[in-house]
Amino acid sequence: MSALFSQGLDRGIEAMTHLPALPSAVSMSFANSQSPLFVVAALVPGLLVLIGGLWVSGAQDRRRQRHLAPDADLLARLGPAMRRLVIDGGILLLAATLFSFSLDWILPTADATRSAASAVGSAAVAAAVYFVVGRLALTPGANGRSLLPIARPHWHFRVLVVYGAYGAVILAVLEWLRAVGAEPALAAGWFMLHGSLITVFKVWWFFTGRREIAALAMMGATGRLRRLLAHALPWLLAASAVGIWSIGRVAAVAPDGPAWGVAAARTQLVVVLAPVLAGMLATVAREASGRLVGPTPNPLQQAIITVSGQLGAACGWIVSLIALAGIWQFFLAGLMSSELAAALRNLLLVGALVLAGWVVWSFLTALFDAYAPRRAATVPGEEDDHEQTTTSRLGTVLPLIRSFVLGAVLGLTLLVVLSRLGVDIAPLLAGFGILGLAISFGSQALVRDIVSGIFFIADDAFRVGEYIDTGRLKGTVERISVRSVQLRHQSGLVHTVPFGQIQSVTNASRDWATVKFNLRLDREADLERTRKLVKKVGQAMQEDGELGPEILLPLKLQGLADVDDSAMIVRLKITTRPARASWVQREALKRVLAALRDAGIPLATNAVLVRSDSADHIASGAAAAG
Structure with missing residues (x-):
């Protein structure tokens, strides 16, 4: 294959030196034609139908879209778009059909003029196909949104239209040169020059629009692999453009070179339209499933929407890959050995x-994310100003289940893929068993951590969002992993x-x-009196709209706890x-102190009261001091 590419490249460069003779060859071909050149005007009816029909179709569609709601989704816009596509088709x-009838009626003789008219008609239809597809997917409607997001x-x-028109012109000229029997070097030079230019154009397109692509x-996903x-x-698309150009070099020296060139052109069409098709099908499937489940989907339905x-x-x-396989299967069949063909089938x-495996992974990831608890950490001093929620038992154990299940999906997919590639996985499984045994003996602390965690979770000792004390460390449980638990201390420190x-x-x-x-x-x-006053404060707290839901048993005075020298x-x-016990305590203390103050019940003070038996002692003491 590399030898064919080198030969094709050398032949193409050498053929470009013959391009200055192209105008004289064209003039000679038309001079030898039996039909006058002006009869190419037979294409005018078909061109008028093509241009006028597409213009009228677009105008009617714009008027029709004015009746759509500004926030209409893709499915609502897809119906009018499909009707327009049928009309455009x-x-x-x-x-x-008009092109064909005009050629058969006005130009029945197979000469250079008929070949030129046929090439012009084919180029016009091919360019119109790109125009129709681009207008369907990329032209914003009355609400300013296109089908392709x-x-x-x-x-x-x-x-896209410039690319389609340019490519149609290139192929039309090649078709005409072959039809009139022009020197092969002229066709090879034309294809080498303009094939290289359109390849540069495509690479520029993919590079300039790489962010949009x-x-x-x-499609709104945030996964690292998807990103x-x-x-x-965009770089893969640019590489495909260069690869198709390389195939064109092979086609220049292959026995069935023209067929290779047509296949390369069809391949580039599939490559360009593949992202368009994938994006539209993704949006249609997502919005259709969203309509089926309703405006408020549950976690399972949300996962189904994402995966759809x-x-x-x-x-x-997949449709694009099947189309590519259909284009190239007949060309590659003769170049591949039976072993290579079997390898390609295994690869498919x-x-x-x-x-x-990716679909299962995506579904489970979306499902776990939908059910996973979302706990926002509060900054110091705001703990009592926010609703403190404790995760359910399922929400606590869900991260562990997620790790095990996704690991199992990844492992099983990897093993099945290796098996299909011809790798004997039995020794691999045995090796993993021995490796696991070695790890279990060498990492007893790790095994102890994992086993202890399993039993703590099974006993429901704590959940995410609960405040626990382990004896040495304390804090709110923020995260539970396979081997450890993370605690957020009230000072902000995170303990693992x-x-x-x-x-x-x-x-x-x-x-x-x-x-x-x-x-x-x-x-x-x-x-x-103090007891009755505290009871009234407790009743008032229970009737409070904010404090009442937090109180299970009312505030009460238990009794006298101690008596000291001054209180x-x-x-x-x-x-x-x-969750908010400390806040309720502060509110209770504040209200009790205010009630005691209003009722005139004195609090203890550190003042020292000195008492005397008679006024004579006070007078004698004062005289002595004087």
Whole structure:
């Protein structure tokens, strides 16, 4: 193959030296033609139908789209677009039929004039196909949105039409040169020059629009692999353009070179339209599934919507690959050995397996992401200003299940792919077993951490969002992995604690919490009056719209806890939900102090009271001091 490419490149460069003789060859061909050149005007009816019909179709479609809602989705816009496509297809068919009838009626003789008219008609229809496809996918409607969700649609539409028209002209000239029996070097030189120019044009197109193409391939996804493939797509398209040009060099010296050239042109058409088809199918599938599940999908339905879009894109690429295989199977059959053909079949099967694994991976990832808990960390001082939610048991164990399930999908897909590639996986499985055994013996601490974590999770000792104390460290559980738990301390520090190092767990976030606190009252204060006052404060707190839902048992005075030299110490308690217990305690203390102050019940002070038995002692003391 490399030898054919080198020969084709050398022949193409040498053939370009014959291009100065092309005008004289054209003049000679028309001079020897039996039909006058002006009869090429027989194409005028077909051209009028083609141009006028497409213009009228576009005008009617613009009027029809004015009735669409500005926020109409793709499915709502797809119906009018498909009707326009059917009308445009009928116009193309009618124009091609008029071209054929005109040639047979006015130019029945096979000469240079008829060949030129046939080439012009074929080029016009081919360029119109690009125009119709580009207008369908890239021209924004009345609401300013195109079917293909790509940035700068007008620019890409113009570039696509220029590419289609230029390519049609190149092939039309080649067809005419072959039909009139021109010197082969002229056709080879023409194809070498303009094939290289259109390749440069395509590479410029893919490079200039690489950001839009990558964004189209992303389709809103955020995965690292998807992002990598999306950014690689413009470069792959540019590489395909260079590869097709290389195939053209091979076609220059191949026995059936013209057929190779036609196949290369069809290949480039498929390559250019493949991202368009994939993007449209992805959007259609995603919006259709979204309509079926309704405006408020549950996590499973949301995962189905996500995967349906990816399946639509995959179907678009698969159809494109099948089209490429159909174009090249007859050309490559003679160049490949039976072993290479079998390898290619295995490669296609491997691609199908990888695609199936990718679909399963995408579905499970979307499903786990939909069910996964979303806990936003608060900054210090805002813990009580936000609703503290505790994740369910399923939400706590879901990250572990996600890791195991996705790992199993990846491992099984890899093993099946290796098996289809001819790799004996039995020794590989045995080796993995021995490796796992060695790791288990050499990493006993790791095994202890994993096993301890399994039992902690099975016992439901804690969940994400709960505040726990492990004896050495304490904090709110933010993340649970296979071997450790991450705790966020109230000071903001994040502690990562291996499960194997946890001897016991104290959970402060389950069901309820009883908060007790003391007050120092003056020794002369009325305890019964204080008790009734605290009870009223507790009732008022339960009736409060913000505090009431947090209180399970009302605030009450337990009684006298202690008496010291200057105060009576009374104890109060209140039972609340555990998430905001400290906030409820602060509110209770604030309200009790305000109520005591308003009722005139004195709090204890550190003042020292000095008492005397009589006024004579005071007078004598003052005289002595004086």
